[in-house]
Amino acid sequence: MLFALAVAALVLVPVAVTFSSFARVEGDILAHLTEFVLPELVGNTLWLVLGVAVGVGVLGVSLAWLTAMCEFPGRRLFDWALLLPLALPAYVTAFVAIGLLDFTGPLQSWLRESWGLTGLPEIRSRGGVILVMSLALYPYVYLIAKNAFATQGAIALEAAQSLGLSRTQGFFRVALPMARPWIAAGMMLALMETLADFGTMAIFNYDTFTTAIYKAWYSLFSLPAAAQLASILILFVLVAVVFEQRSRTRMRYGAVGRGAASRRIKLSPALAGLALLYAGAVLAAAFLIPITQLALWTRDVVAADLDARYWAFAWHSVLLAGMGALMVVAVALLLAYAGRQRPGSAMMWTQRLATLGYAFPGAVLAVGLFIPVAALDNWLIDAGHAWFGFDGNEILKGTLLVMLLAYLVRFLAVGFGPIDSGLHRISRNIDEAAKNLGTGAAGLLTRVHLPMLRASLLTAATLTFVDIMKEMPITLMTRPFGWDTLAVRVFEMTSEGEWERAALPSLAIVIAGIIPIILMTWRGAHSHG
């Protein structure tokens, strides 16, 4: 219980720190912020959230309905292939889109030269950001809505039809309202990602809170300003969290029967063709074209860029992701275990709090954890100076401590989910059986639980590993000198507009990102047997 509380406290630290920044107001900076920066930030953020909500909602729900409830050529392929965009961090989709569609990009150049066409909408715009974010994040809605439709759609639709509704009416009046909590939960996850996104916004030069925090940190060198911006962003995030938690409690697994497969709606040839075209277009835009373009660019630069420095970036990425994943898995295991030892509502709330960090944007965590660690550092230095004649200006600041703590807070939920559900699947009788056979607490863990949890631990570690590989703002803002990773390299190259050179590190991140998707679909396919 103490341990669980400590982890939960770690999540609260950044929140407390960022809000306490209002205690020491630097007047002119705050005035500058409220007068010039804030109105634009709030406007940008609201438009973005609104646009992405509509975008992921429409894409996710329509594709989920098609693959879960309809039969058309290629459905089985699309069923899992439509998840592939999860492997592409939004910032990768973003710079590929700009590289392709910009005024100087191949598409516009070709149109201009061959057809004399100009006046394609500018990609570096609000619409462009929304489009890219929707394409990158729709899988969250797709995945969760697909499950909802598959478990309850067919029966509900048949019931509606037996009561005289057409299929279209049945969809809008029964299936869609039934799936609403699931869809809402998926949309909230996508919106949290949107609020947290830094890379895409930086590439598009679209000012939101995350980029503003970064600028306050690096250009204004004002920690309080960064913290104040972070605290406003937290308010936005909390709204999303509340909605997400509320819709989650409404998700009851009222699975009504099985066998959706035999009852899929057979689409007429014309409609089936349209479905194929639509799903194919989304998949192409969100995954196939970006990945092809990445590969082409990589081919152009690989000879020059695949040098020792590149391997150093890759090594740092792997090392950090590995350390982070191990730490997350260890803490998540202890947290889940604490819940098993002492169930109860107090423990449940503590666990919920401790895993709330997934909602906090990396930029917020970077600021919120850097400030207290820096303060601790100053205290240590003073103490060290007074007592041991220590002479230096940083102890903890220059280490990986802030970065790893931020990873832990941000990604604990990612690791906690699979481990906790894995632990829940182990019946309590198993524990009692082991005890009756003379096994103590330690033996229970090493001889029974760990072997039984192996798959869950592996899933948790893989998911966390990949998420940390993709992570940009925490790494960018808190890395010690010399710890450049693949994601940092992508940021540096894209901020110079060197899309081709950003492709090589991106490709490595994407390839790593495909692993958990394969793992997920493979387990999905095998869990029925």
Next chain:
Amino acid sequence: MAELILDSVSQSYAKRQIIADLSFSLPEGAIGCLLGPSGCGKTTALRCISGFEPIQSGEIRIGGEVVSRPGWMLAAEKRRIGMVFQDYALFPHLTVAGNVGFGLRNESKAARQARIDELLVLVGLTAHADQYPHQLSGGQQQRVALARALAPRPRLILMDEPFSNLDVELRERLSIEIRDILKREATTALIVTHDQHEAFALADWVGVMHQGRIQQWDTPYNLYHEPGNRFVADFVGQGALVPGEVINDHQVEIELGVLEGHIPVECDASGCDECVRNCHVDVLLRPDDIIHDDDSLLLAEVENKAFRGADFLYTLKLPSGQHALSLVPSHHNHAIGEKIGIKLAVDHVVAFRRE
């Protein structure tokens, strides 16, 4: 193996008394059974014995050693009790042999392997030693669970509803097999079930539980033929209660005639004649207490009948309107509504004072 004694054990959870003043003793090597409807506290009793629940009064002794008393209990892993769970709780990541050997950690490799082999022979699963639990049938999984529990030579084996996950035909066969296995290992065992057929097939001693109390702790034969109270009479076996009048200490009269035997009703401490004579009782008639006889002058109407293969179970309506059951060989096929001749054949008179 060891004797198990429960001495007025009580347990309550959240101010609700689950078991009250529970006492019984199970001799070394005997198989006991707690029988009762769901919610009667039998599973809680089992968990108190295995060391997963504390007790609030009384004490539990195994082989003379106190293992539970109010405020203290020996840890479950130190009790040397084997438990077979309702869902078997086999370790899915270990093979059959791995499961059976799980509790044999402190023995040498050779001794361990020998014990595993011995048990696999005993439960007839030698050919499945290297398979994983999910590859086995329900009955096989259950035998693995039993072998696993027996392996460390526990002082006592506990089984919680051991057959509830199996289909009916399998239950009967397995309960005989399991009794056989337990007897060959000479293990003291306590089983919890709500099914009296299982209890009768398995156990030497059966305790009928109701509302947290043991109503009667006795042999299966006695439970059936000499139930100690109305609950036991009703819960164990079939039968009907018909009104009767006590004539004296060895005779009771019901509408079908006078029954002779020991009348186990104490009407009054003084035992005066008047009192006994006027005592109103209900007499238990088992289906085998009423036999069909075409020559009998006593007639009863067939109100319902159930064909059970070798025999019919007739529900009869006596002239007074009372109901009674009769077991009749199946070649006597009578129609509903027909009047048939019956005769009493009561060995044990069971009578309860009318409240």
